[in-house]
Amino acid sequence: MKRITLLDVASHAGVSRATASLVVRDSPLVGAATRAKVEAAMAELGYVYNLGAARMRAARSRTAGVIIPNLTNPFFAVLLAGIESALETAGLAVILANSNESAAKQDGFVNRMREHGVDGLIVCPAEGTEQRFVDDARRWGMPLVQTLRFLPGTSADYAGMDPAAGMREAVQCLFDFGHRRIGYIAADTLHSAHTERLASFHDAMAASGLDPLFVRQIESTHHTARMAAPEIMNRPARPTALICHNDVLGLGLHRGLSDLGVMPGRDVSLVGFDNVAEADLVRPGLASVATEPFKVGEMAARLLLRRIERPDAEVLHETEPTYFVQRGSCGPVRSTVSAVEA
Amino acid sequence: MKRITLLDVASHAGVSRATASLVVRDSPLVGAATRAKVEAAMAELGYVYNLGAARMRAARSRTAGVIIPNLTNPFFAVLLAGIESALETAGLAVILANSNESAAKQDGFVNRMREHGVDGLIVCPAEGTEQRFVDDARRWGMPLVQTLRFLPGTSADYAGMDPAAGMREAVQCLFDFGHRRIGYIAADTLHSAHTERLASFHDAMAASGLDPLFVRQIESTHHTARMAAPEIMNRPARPTALICHNDVLGLGLHRGLSDLGVMPGRDVSLVGFDNVAEADLVRPGLASVATEPFKVGEMAARLLLRRIERPDAEVLHETEPTYFVQRGSCGPVRSTVSAVEA
DNA sequence: CTTATCATTTAGATCGATCTAAACGCACGG
DNA sequence: CCGTGCGTTTAGATCGATCTAAATGATAAG
Numbered sequence: 001m002k003r004i005t006l007l008d009v010a011s012h013a014g015v016s017r018a019t020a021s022l023v024v025r026d027s028p029l030v031g032a033a034t035r036a037k038v039e040a041a042m043a044e045l046g047y048v049y050n051l052g053a054a055r056m057r058a059a060r061s062r063t064a065g066v067i068i069p070n071l072t073n074p075f076f077a078v079l080l081a082g083i084e085s086a087l088e089t090a091g092l093a094v095i096l097a098n099s100n101e102s103a104a105k106q107d108g109f110v111n112r113m114r115e116h117g118v119d120g121l122i123v124c125p126a127e128g129t130e131q132r133f134v135d136d137a138r139r140w141g142m143p144l145v146q147t148l149r150f151l152p153g154t155s156a157d158y159a160g161m162d163p164a165a166g167m168r169e170a171v172q173c174l175f176d177f178g179h180r181r182i183g184y185i186a187a188d189t190l191h192s193a194h195t196e197r198l199a200s201f202h203d204a205m206a207a208s209g210l211d212p213l214f215v216r217q218i219e220s221t222h223h224t225a226r227m228a229a230p231e232i233m234n235r236p237a238r239p240t241a242l243i244c245h246n247d248v249l250g251l252g253l254h255r256g257l258s259d260l261g262v263m264p265g266r267d268v269s270l271v272g273f274d275n276v277a278e279a280d281l282v283r284p285g286l287a288s289v290a291t292e293p294f295k296v297g298e299m300a301a302r303l304l305l306r307r308i309e310r311p312d313a314e315v316l317h318e319t320e321p322t323y324f325v326q327r328g329s330c331g332p333v334r335s336t337v338s339a340v341e342a
Numbered sequence: 343m344k345r346i347t348l349l350d351v352a353s354h355a356g357v358s359r360a361t362a363s364l365v366v367r368d369s370p371l372v373g374a375a376t377r378a379k380v381e382a383a384m385a386e387l388g389y390v391y392n393l394g395a396a397r398m399r400a401a402r403s404r405t406a407g408v409i410i411p412n413l414t415n416p417f418f419a420v421l422l423a424g425i426e427s428a429l430e431t432a433g434l435a436v437i438l439a440n441s442n443e444s445a446a447k448q449d450g451f452v453n454r455m456r457e458h459g460v461d462g463l464i465v466c467p468a469e470g471t472e473q474r475f476v477d478d479a480r481r482w483g484m485p486l487v488q489t490l491r492f493l494p495g496t497s498a499d500y501a502g503m504d505p506a507a508g509m510r511e512a513v514q515c516l517f518d519f520g521h522r523r524i525g526y527i528a529a530d531t532l533h534s535a536h537t538e539r540l541a542s543f544h545d546a547m548a549a550s551g552l553d554p555l556f557v558r559q560i561e562s563t564h565h566t567a568r569m570a571a572p573e574i575m576n577r578p579a580r581p582t583a584l585i586c587h588n589d590v591l592g593l594g595l596h597r598g599l600s601d602l603g604v605m606p607g608r609d610v611s612l613v614g615f616d617n618v619a620e621a622d623l624v625r626p627g628l629a630s631v632a633t634e635p636f637k638v639g640e641m642a643a644r645l646l647l648r649r650i651e652r653p654d655a656e657v658l659h660e661t662e663p664t665y666f667v668q669r670g671s672c673g674p675v676r677s678t679v680s681a682v683e684a
Numbered sequence: 685c686t687t688a689t690c691a692t693t694t695a696g697a698t699c700g701a702t703c704t705a706a707a708c709g710c711a712c713g714g
Numbered sequence: 715c716c717g718t719g720c721g722t723t724t725a726g727a728t729c730g731a732t733c734t735a736a737a738t739g740a741t742a743a744g
Contacts, residue, residue, distance in 0.1 A: 005700055016724045021702060031722060051457045052403065053700035055394045056729045063437070063458070071426065072636075077419030084413065084440050093458060095405070096438040098426050112435060115393045116405070222619060255623045277564060278620040281597045294414075347730055358694045363732060373692060395730035398699045 004047045013041035024049055055117055063093045064304060065113035067123045069101045075246075075274055075293055076124070079148065082297020083122055090305050092119065099126040107133075114140065120304045124148045127189055143307040147300040148293075149191040150317075157307055158317045159300035160193075163200040163273070166289035166322030167243075170271045171204040173287075173326055174241045178333035179269060183213045183232070183239040185249050187220040197245055197273065213239050218249060225252025229260055233268070240333045241269035247276045250286050254329065264329040275325050284328025291322050346389045355383035366391055397459055405435045406646060407455035409465045411443045417588075417616055417635055418466065421490065424639020425464055432647050434461065441468040448475075456484065462646045466490045469531055485649040489642040490635075491533040492659075499649055500659045501642035502535075505542040505615070508631035508664030509585075512613045513546040515629075515668055516583045520675035521611060525555045525574070525581035527591050529562040539587055539615065555581050560591060567594025571602055575610070582675045583611035589618045592628050596671065606671040617667050626670025633664050 010020040015034060022030045023038040030038075041047075055061040064087055068076045084094050095116055097109040106126045110133075113121060120143035125133065134154035137144040145157045174182055184201050187194055198215065205212050214237065218228050225248065232242070232253075244250040250272025254264055264270040265284045272279055275290035299318055306313060352362040357376060364372045365380040372380075383389075397403040406429055410418045426436050437458060439451040448468045452475075455463060462485035467475065476496035479486040487499045516524055526543050529536055540557065547554050556579065560570050567590065574584070574595075586592040592614025596606055606612040607626045614621055617632035641660055648655060 003700085007700080017700090018702085018724055018726095019722085022723085025702090029722065034722080048453075049457045050398075050459065050700055052394050052397045052459045053729090054702070056392075056398065056700085056731085057702035058729090061394065066438075071423035072420055074416040074419060077416060077422075078414055080419075080438075081413035081440060084438060088439065093454060094438045096408075096422075096426060096436045097430065098423060111390075115391045116435060117392065117394045222623060251620065251623045255625065258625050278593065278623070281564060281568075281593045281620070282624055283597065283600050345730085349730080359730090360694055360696095360732085361692085363730095364693085367732090371692065376692080392730055395699090396732070398701085398730085399732035400699090 003050075004045045005050070006047075009038065009041045009045060009047050012045060013038045061117045061119055062091060063095050063116065063118045064301075065095045065097065065109070065116070065118040065121045067097045067099050067106055067109050067113075067121065067126075069099050069124055069126045071098045074276065079124070079293040079297040079300075082294035082299075083147075083301045084297075085294075086298040086301030087304075090301070092305075101126045101128075103128045103130070103133075110137075114142065118142075120144065120308050122147055122300050122304055125151055125191070127191055141311070143304060143311065145300050145304045145307065147296060149193055152192065155315050157303040157315055159296055159303055160196075160317075160319050161291045161296055161322055162319035163197045163289065163291075163322050164203065166273075166291070166324050167197070167200040168204040168207060169324035170243060170287070170289055171201075171208055171210075173324060173330055174243075174269055174271070175208045175210070177241075177269065177331060179241040180210060180333075181213045181237065181239050182210065182241045182243065184215045185225070185228075185232070185242055185244040185253065186215055186217045187245045187249065188217045189220060194245065201243060213237055220246065220248050222248055222252035222255075225249045226256035226259070229253055229256025229262075233257070233260065233262060239268065241271070241330075243271045243273075245273055247272040247274045247279055247286065247288055250288060251276075251278060251282060254282050254286055265331040267334065269331055269333075270329040271324075279325075280327065287327040287330040288325050289322050290325050292320055295320050345392075346387045347392070348389075351380065351383045351387055351389050354387060355380045403459040403461055404433060405437050405458065405460045406643075407437045407439065407451070407458070407460040407463045409439045409441050409448055409451050409455075409463065409468075411441050411466055411468045413440045416618065421466070421635040421639040421642075424636035424641075425489075425643045426639075427636075428640040428643030429646075432643070434647075443468045445470045445472070445475075452479075456482065460484075462486065462650050464489055464642050464646055467493055467533070469533055483653070485646060485653065487642050487646045487649065489638060491535050494534065497657050499645040499657055501638055501645055502538075502659075502661050503633045503638055503664055504661035505539045505631065505633075505664050506545065508615075508633070508666050509539070509542040510546040510549060511666035512585060512629070512631055513543075513550055513552075515666060515672055516585075516611055516613070517550045517552070519583075519611065519673060521583040522552060522675075523555045523579065523581050524552065524583045524585065526557045527567070527570075527574070527584055527586040527595065528557055528559045529587045529591065530559045531562060536587065543585060555579055562588065562590050564590055564594035564597075567591045568598035568601070571595055571598025571604075575599070575602065575604060581610065583613070583672075585613045585615075587615055589614040589616045589621055589628065589630055592630060593618075593620060593624060596624050596628055607673040609676065611673055611675075612671040613666075614671075621667075622669065629669040629672040630667055631664050632667050634662055637662050 006020045007017050010017045020038050023035050099106040103126045122145045124147050131153050134156045147159045150158050218224050272286045272288035275288040279286040279288045348362045349359050352359045362380050365377050441448040445468050464487045466489050473496050476498050489501045492500050614628045614630035617630040621628040621630045
């Protein structure tokens with residue numbers, strides 16, 4: 001039992017190999033009657049197209065490489081879902097790799113992707129990725145899209161999100177509730193998503209005529225955030241509101257504050273970032289700036305398809321806007337702060 | 343600027359194409375001095391191995407297809423992470439597809455995977471997948487591993503989880519707290535994971551000498567579960583404890599009950615399934631039966647590698663045990679139930 | 685000195701498709 | 715009747731590796 005090839009199909013249909021090839025590729029050159037004959041033969045023999053052989057002659061391979069720093073994080077999983085969805089619609093298969101935030105592993109994966117002959121790459125660069133990464137891709141003629149994180153100083157397509165609008169709405173909401181002492185809980189990682197959000201915080205505060213009370217860096221896990229709650233609330237300059245770099249920190253802190261008997265929305269206002277599903281499940285609900293990773297994924301895929309089609313098109317930076325979702329964790333500043341401190 | 347081939351490497355190193363081929367494949371046939379020469383040439387020319395060409399002659403393609411029903415669900419995302427991790431260690435690249443619970447799409451993906459010449463498939467079958475699915479794979483000689491869900495009546499390797507241990511511990515814990523009126527909240531989907539967990543619930547109850555109070559089906563979303571809380575608590579046979587098919591239902595119900603002023607762990611005990619990270623963040627924490635999707639993913643990958651290596655090996659069903667994680671949402675049954683109803 | 689043995693190396697066919705360029709059949713106008 | 719043009723079809727070369735089977739050279743044995 002050997003593999004059925006185009007040649008088998010062709011002889012079974014009484015045409016040449018070349019004609020059969022034209023049929024599988026939906027070429028307009030082939031006549032309707034011939035096409036029907038060949039298609040019947042294909043069905044009858046159970047022919048399976050061999051993309052591997054095709055890729056050798058033709059340039060395209062109908063695959064794209066996707067490198068994600070951490071699949072365990074639902075945020076990236078949804079991003080991946082968006083990428084997969086859009087690429088699949090365009091007929092490209094996704095070859096997946098998980099860099100685990102290791103730039104070295106990431107380099108290895110890029111090599112493997114090249115060996116597989118992918119038509120292009122979508123990468124959310126691992127921490128510590130160097131500019132060289134993007135330059136190499138350009139040198140190799142490999143279409144590349146960065147997503148969610150952008151390597152400064154590089155020139156490549158980018159699909160990300162713009163925290164500005166959501167952040168401004170969040171700060172405005174807090175301001176309207178009377179908050180003036182607002183702290184920022186940052187993550188300890190140092191990629192562009194971090195600095196972008198922090199910068200947008202500073203901008204939004206300035207727009208409301210406020211100075212940040214403090215910026216505190218915390219490792220981005222539920223546990224560390226939870227444990228950091230006492231330290232944050234007991235600092236001399238006690239905040240009345242906190243904005244967190246993401247919902248991992250926001251939810252962790254939510255729980256940490258509750259443990260202390262400090263009720264979010266009443267004793268302190270709390271804002272997260274990403275609006276994960278669970279933000280709506282804690283009590284009170286965690287107000288959060290919604291970002292839409294699925295849409296960002298689709299956007300990244302579209303940029304890649306465009307780049308594959310037109311390698312010399314101008315470099316694009318596209319961002320998805322964010323918006324604030326108010327929930328119970330934000331409320332009016334308490335008139336008698338001393339009562340809380342007692 | 344054309345592509346560097348093995349022939350270029352060979353002539354640059356002063357050997358034949360065949361020898362160069364042996365070097366890239368780490369064959370022991372080639373001498374040390376020659377190997378060094380060829381490797382130097384490869385580095386100098388920036389040679390990239392062409393897996394597409396190799397796959398045409400050789401059988402293996404160093405890729406595996408993975409089809410998941412829903413990437414947006416963190417549970418599957420972690421499963422995927424486990425699969426990816428183990429396959430990558432073995433040098434196989436993952437071609438990913440998201441069936442979105444559509445059997446038709448799933449069929450399409452299997453075809454695409456065949457066209458790509460994958461060495462094997464790991465599939466968590468979409469709802470409504472027919473037995474034919476597994477039979478086809480066997481007929482095609484395509485190594486196949488089912489994971490998390492098992493098509494009844496089929497014979498193929500399977501990597502899943504065994505809810506029995508965790509379920510028994512959960513029921514035992516509730517029993518020890520004095521609970522006798524225990525209801526089960528099931529999902530509305532009908533695959534094997536559903537029936538397995540439900541069956542393990544019945545077994546565990548029987549082992550404690552109890553009869554299930556009721557089994558209620560709910561669509562598996564946070565929102566529906568939350569909305570169903572009143573109906574569940576107001577039924578004539580009011581439960582003192584609830585076990586949920588997964589944490590999506592568990593967390594949704596946790597919030598729904600809280601909304602009613604029914605406090606989990608005090609007024610009713612609540613157990614989830616999967617032990618997602620967020621189970622520890624709500625207040626009180628949601629007790630949950632821990633399953634380890636990452637390990638299941640690794641297990642599925644191992645099974646596939648074994649099957650690829652030995653196509654005729656006996657069919658294996660492997661399961662990862664589960665265990666109960668107690669948290670605040672489980673507590674002693676209240677002596678005066680009427681007080682709650684007031 | 686010849687022959688057998690062993691470890692290396694290699695030429696040439698081959699995998700299954702696509703590409704190029706030419707050939708084919710047919711209708712039409714001169 | 716011939717040349718031209720158009721829509722189809724095709725033979726043969728080709729992509730870049732691997733495979734088979736044979737050649738090569740060095741060493742050991744007879």
